[in-house]
Amino acid sequence: MSFLALPFMRTAFVAGLFAGTALSIIGIFSATRSVAFSGLAASQLAALGGVVGIVLGLHLSASVFSWSFVVAGLMALAFLSRSRKTSADSWVATLYVLGAALAVLVLSKSPRGESEALGVFFGNILSVGTLEVWEAGALFVLTLVGLALWFRRWVWLAFDPMGAEVAGVRVGLWTGIFHVFFAAALTLSIHIFGVLLSFAYLILPATAGLLMVKRVRRLVLFCIVWTATATAVGFDLSFRWDFPTGPFISALLALGALAARVVKKPGDGGN
């Protein structure tokens, strides 16, 4: 029997497909800025926001809490990284530890702490409903529209921020707009799949793509196809072999990135 025969799996698959591909496209900017671990810290902060929302009994507002925590965290990271006496990585680590530790501490005071912890860190596919599918679909479309309008502007900001600023691009404004998209995709993905798979979607397809292709457009296309394939294969095999879906897809994406590195030796070109 295919996982598609089960309505709740079908719903989760469609929502995951939308949220995952949106996140993997946005993740190109994390992978190319060498700030992969800021994605992990942001994921942890989104999880913390979700936990706070759930513990306060504001289940419907959990996503709003997650989104707010991510945006606040990214703003804090930008501010903290200005210090010349410490590296930006130190502050990424600080926010990661803070997010993870506070999430566990808050959950320890929740009557359903253990089951909720599993949901936060590994997602809860069973809880995905039609609303999440619509949210993920809307997010996917919004991400594509945002990228269609401003992709090259964000590429310039990542490629040569000083050049963009000198030419009159308002770096703070456009980075902020990007962070709104980033936080929205991350929040939704964490709600569906938890921290691990969200971080995997954010970094691993782009990492494999940077090794495998030689053009920016192909990189975007690669991320979409790679993510969709890994998600479909991961859902199917984890269902057949009775494994948890999120960690299974995460492992597939990680193995894919490692395989890309093995196939493309240093100095090799892509397509």
Add this chain to the structure above:
Amino acid sequence: MIRFDNADLGYGSPPVLRGVNLQIHQGESIGLVGPNGCGKTTFLRAVLGLIAPSAGRVERRPGPRFAYVPQADEMNLLWPLTVEEVVLLPAQALRWGGRALQEDRRRAKEAMARSGVSPIAHRLLREVSGGQRQRTAIAQALAQAPDVYLLDEPTKGLDVVAERDLLALVAGLSEGGKTVFLVSHSLHIPLNLSKRILLFHQGSVISSTPEEILRSKRLEEVYGVPFVHMEQKGYRWVVPEGAR
């Protein structure tokens, strides 16, 4: 174009530069010289209008367009961008939808031809030499058709022949009334390419000419060591005494 009237410039108290009095005219070619941390970047940010003076005034004629030429190793080479895509990037980035117009493509083509990177237009930036990368950065700036160029250590990391070829290209940037600001730690570069030198020293900016610099003891005051000045075949050269 820009007038500094007793301006204090910096990011708080105390200011990095104090009491700057200068007037910069359109079409000037200006070299910025001084040790690390002496305020060159702060000055350029004030030229761009990115920081306001904490005292005094900075008056800027409205409307000049600026283009920045980064050091080759400042560009993020993880992006799989070709030389042509890099040159077109600002035009695309500044338009909704990122679509380059015919005019943008024509300008990019001309800029690549002038910078000598047309033959490598379809190669990835990360796969070309440091000198070619720096030429691509200049082509990108040319394609923006700015009024003012800001060049930050354009020859850093280049071999001597690549440096010579690049400097010939940089010398042509000021044609047609363009203003050029050139930051370089290699003193011979601004001394040969710039008509005016701004020396940054202990929070002040001293305006001078290459000829005055060679005649006077100003470099000695700024760097705290004696210099040997040489001039051969019309080319000026300065090195700290004892550098061998």
